[in-house]
Amino acid sequence: MRVRVLGCHGGETPRHRTTCLLIDERITIDAGAVCRSLALDEQVKLDHMLISHSHMDHVKDLALLADQVIGRRGHPVVLHCGPETAETLSSSYFNNYLWPDFTKIPTPQSPVMLIDVHEPEVSFRIPPSGVTALAAPAAKGKRATRGSAAATKKATAGKRGTSSKKGSSKAGAATASAPMAHGPLAEGEYQVQFIPVTHPVESMAMIIRGTTGSILYSSDTGPTTRLWQLANKVTDLRGMFVELSFPNHMQALADVAGHYTPQTLEAELKKVRDRDDIPLFIYHLKPTFYEVTKNELAALRLKNMHLVELTDEFAF
Numbered sequence: 001m002r003v004r005v006l007g008c009h010g011g012e013t014p015r016h017r018t019t020c021l022l023i024d025e026r027i028t029i030d031a032g033a034v035c036r037s038l039a040l041d042e043q044v045k046l047d048h049m050l051i052s053h054s055h056m057d058h059v060k061d062l063a064l065l066a067d068q069v070i071g072r073r074g075h076p077v078v079l080h081c082g083p084e085t086a087e088t089l090s091s092s093y094f095n096n097y098l099w100p101d102f103t104k105i106p107t108p109q110s111p112v113m114l115i116d117v118h119e120p121e122v123s124f125r126i127p128p129s130g131v132t133a134l135a136a137p138a139a140k141g142k143r144a145t146r147g148s149a150a151a152t153k154k155a156t157a158g159k160r161g162t163s164s165k166k167g168s169s170k171a172g173a174a175t176a177s178a179p180m181a182h183g184p185l186a187e188g189e190y191q192v193q194f195i196p197v198t199h200p201v202e203s204m205a206m207i208i209r210g211t212t213g214s215i216l217y218s219s220d221t222g223p224t225t226r227l228w229q230l231a232n233k234v235t236d237l238r239g240m241f242v243e244l245s246f247p248n249h250m251q252a253l254a255d256v257a258g259h260y261t262p263q264t265l266e267a268e269l270k271k272v273r274d275r276d277d278i279p280l281f282i283y284h285l286k287p288t289f290y291e292v293t294k295n296e297l298a299a300l301r302l303k304n305m306h307l308v309e310l311t312d313e314f315a316f
């Protein structure tokens with residue numbers, strides 16, 4: 001699984017882009033920097049987008065992307081999200097006021113975008129390229145809405161984590177009870193599990209399993225428990241992308257807004273088993289407080305930690 005960083009900040013300036021990760025050229029996590037970072041031909045190749053929550057810094061490029069790929073694709077871009085995010089996208093975004101309803105354009109039968117709703121913790125699959133069916137198999141509790149529906153990394157943290165994981169006898173040895181151990185995947189297939197975290201709106205962390213292992217993405221969150229409980233059961237976890245937004249002196253705001261500070265992160269990581277073995281990738285720093293937050297993060301001296309930068313690429 002290759003992860004290319006298109007955006008990794010909690011705000012935007014000419015040097016900062018909001019959150020967006022590209023997986024194997026055809027899937028994104030969130031949509032904060034799709035259009036700024038990808039050429040038009042690359043945008044057209046996007047088949048699936050995993051949308052963690054409805055905040056604008058994570059969905060803003062859905063609008064321009066829809067407009068730009070219309071007429072250039074044979075099937076919809078599938079937006080995978082939780083129930084509340086789906087409702088917000090339908091009622092407040094693609095509502096023909098803020099933006100045209102691209103879930104019905106050019107026709108309701110063959111729209112540009114299709115919203116696929118997933119219940120918390122119910123795993124679903126993203127099919128290999130060329131398979132246009134909705135994420136399958138249909139999982140219990142999943143419903144479609146809206147018209148149908150080991151790591152090699154350029155950064156040193158990833159390299160260290162990879163080598164240690166490759167040498168681990170645990171790698172790939174999923175147990176029957178593990179939530180992500182739902183059978184083998186075909187080449188190019190992925191399994192995804194959304195896990196609700198702590199934020200003013202529904203926000204879904206996610207664990208994404210590919211044929212070479214799993215990665216975790218925290219989404220925007222304050223202190224949380226269930227995510228780490230489930231992460232501790234994933235035996236092939238190759239990397240964790242975890243948000244961190246504010247410096248420590250803004251702890252009160254971070255708590256209200258549902259975000260981490262460095263001291264929050266330090267406390268949260270105590271919930272993670274075998275933390276030092278798993279590469280930790282920190283993203284979502286606010287540009288306004290970037291330097292002070294970065295310095296406080298460095299002072300934690302976390303093993304196997306990398307502060308994500310634009311243009312980073314990772315292989316898991």
Ligand SMILES: [Zn+2]
Nearest residue numbers: 053055199220
């Ligand atoms: Zn948010």
Ligand SMILES: [Zn+2]
Nearest residue numbers: 010055057220
């Ligand atoms: Zn955000």
